[in-house]
Amino acid sequence: MGVIRKPNTQDDYYLTFSAMQPQGLAWTHEPGSLIDSYLKFMANSFADFDNDICDVADDFVPTTMKYTIPEWLSALELKSTGNDAQDRANIIAQLTMTGSTNPNFYINYANGSGYSIRVKEYGPIITGIYRCGDACATMNDISEMFAVTFISENQEDLAPLEQSMSDILPAWVKCYFVYQPLNND
Template sequence: MLAPVLTSADFLRAFQALMPRGRVWNAEPDSIQTKAAAGLSPSYAAQTARSNNLLIDAFPATTYELLPEWESTLGLPDPCAGPGASTQVRRNQVVARLANSGGQSAAYYAGFAQKLGYGIFITNYAPFRCGQSTAGQALGNEDWFFTWAVNAPINTIVRFSAGKSSAGDPLGSWGNHVLECEMNAIAPAHTILLFNYGDFPTLEDAASLDVIVNVDLPAAFA
C-alpha cells in the first residue's frame, strides 16, 4: 500500500467537513473562516510529505537526508571515497557495508563489489604443480597459493541518475579508488591482492559471468 499523498486542498476540505453546520460557519471560498483554514492546511500537507519521505529515507538504498546518520553508524565517510564523493558513491558504500555478512569466496567478493557499483571477477593463482601444470609454465613459489586478483574495467563510471543522485553531484565520475580501498580492507590478512584493469565486463555484464577464474602463475610475475 502506497503512502497517502495529501495536499493543502485535502486538508482544507477535511477542516471544513469537521466544522459545525450553520450560518456562522461560512465555508464559502472568500470567507474569513476558509482563509484561516487555508493558511493552516499547507503546514499539515508539508508534514505529511515529510512523513512520507521518511519511509524512503529510512532505507539505505534510497536514503538522502539520513545518509550522514547511516554513514556515522558504519564508520563512514572514510578515505576510500575521498573528499567530495557523490551521493550515489556514498550510498553504495553504506549499502555494501551494511549488507556485508563476511566471507572469503569469489562469489562473496564479487557480490560485495557489485553493491559498491563495480562489476568484477576473481582470478586465483597458483605456482607450478606436477601433474596439473604443463611444460612452459612459470614456476613461482608458494606465495602464489595465497595470491588472487580482482579484474575490473579500467574506469568504472558512476553516472548521474534521477532519483539516486542529488543536486550538486557531477554528471559522471569515474575511478576505482573506492573498489581498491574497500577490497583491501576486507581481503584476508594472509593473502596478496592484485588488481587487473583492462577490457573487462561492466557491472551490467558481470551478472552473466562466472565470478572466478583459476589460472597458473602468469609469466610476468614469475
Template structure:
C-alpha cells in the first residue's frame, strides 16, 4: 500500500538526532562509534511509534481492511450480529462491518437480492397476490418485454405494478416474464413471499482474511444468517417462505465475498 504519510524509520530519526548533537572530538559521528550506536538504538522506538501511527491512518481507519482495531469497530457498530451463528473469518467480519455501516434499507426485491449476494448467496424472489376478476385473465398471462423502463402488462392498469423477472429487474426486450402467481385462495396470500436459495455460500480459506489453525480450507454456509437477516428486514406484515429445492454448490472459484 502506498505510504501517503511518508513514514520515517528509526534510522531516519537517528540521522536527525545526530545533527542535533554538539560538535567536537568528544561527539564522533562515525557509524561504529559508541555514541552513534546509542543514538541509533534509542531512535528505533520513534520509528516503531511512527510506523504504528501510519498503520492506524492507512489501514486501521478503513473498516474494509482493518485488523487490529476490528474488535473496536465491531463494538461501536453493535457487532458481531447475532444472526451469524457460524464462525466468521476476518474477511467475513470486515464485510459484515461495511454492510452494517452502509446499508440503507428498502422493501424492493432488488434490495433483498443484492443484500443476499453481498453475504454470498444467490436468490430469487416470488411474490403472490390473489386472482382478481376484471384485472386478471385466464390462460397464459405472461408478457414479452418491449425494452421500456419500466414496462407494464396489459393485465395491469397503467401506473400500477411493473412487470419484473425473478431477479426483480424489469422484463427486458423480448424476455418472457415469469408466471404470475395468482391463486384463488384468501386475500392474505399477498402477505407471503418465497425466497428461492439457488447457491450455497462457500467460504474458502484466504491468506488475507483466514486464520491458520482456526479456519478450514472450505466452509459451506447453512443460510441461517440469510434467513435471520431477511426476517429482520422484511416488511412487518409479511411472512417469508424459504425454498432450498434448487440449491446447488455454485461456482467453487467464486468463493464468498
C-alpha cells in the first residue's frame, strides 16, 4: 500500500547499487554481466522488503490499515461488514468515540439516546462544584485533572445517560449529571 511512506522501487535500488560499485577494469558494468544480474537480484529483494515495511507502517495507523482489520474489530468488539473500507470507518468511529473530550461529541452522543444536554467544563478545583470528600487535583495529586457537568434539559431520569457515558468517558474525567429543564419563558 505505502500510504504513510511510498516504498522505493526496484529501479531506485538498482540505480543506487550501481552508483556504489567501484570503478575500474575488474568491475564490469555491462548489462547482463554477473555483477549486473546480482545488482538486479538485490534491488528486487530490497524493493520487496521496502514494500512490506511500508505495509507494516500503514497498519499502525487505523486510517490506512489493511492487514490488521480483523484484530482491530476483535479488540473493539465490532462485527465485520465484509467491506474493508466500511470496517476501517467503523474502527475509526469507535476509536474517535472512545475517550473523546470534545463537548460537541458528548452532546451528539446524548442526542442519540434521546437526551438534550449542555456541557459545562471545569478545571481542577472549582468552588461550588466539588463537595467535601471529592477527590480533586492538587499540586501533589494529579489523579483528577478535569471535571465536566452534563446538564439534561429534557429528561429527569439520568441513570441511562450516566451508564452510557461511563462506558466512553476517559478515566481522568470527573463527571456530574444534573437535570435542569430549559426555561422557555
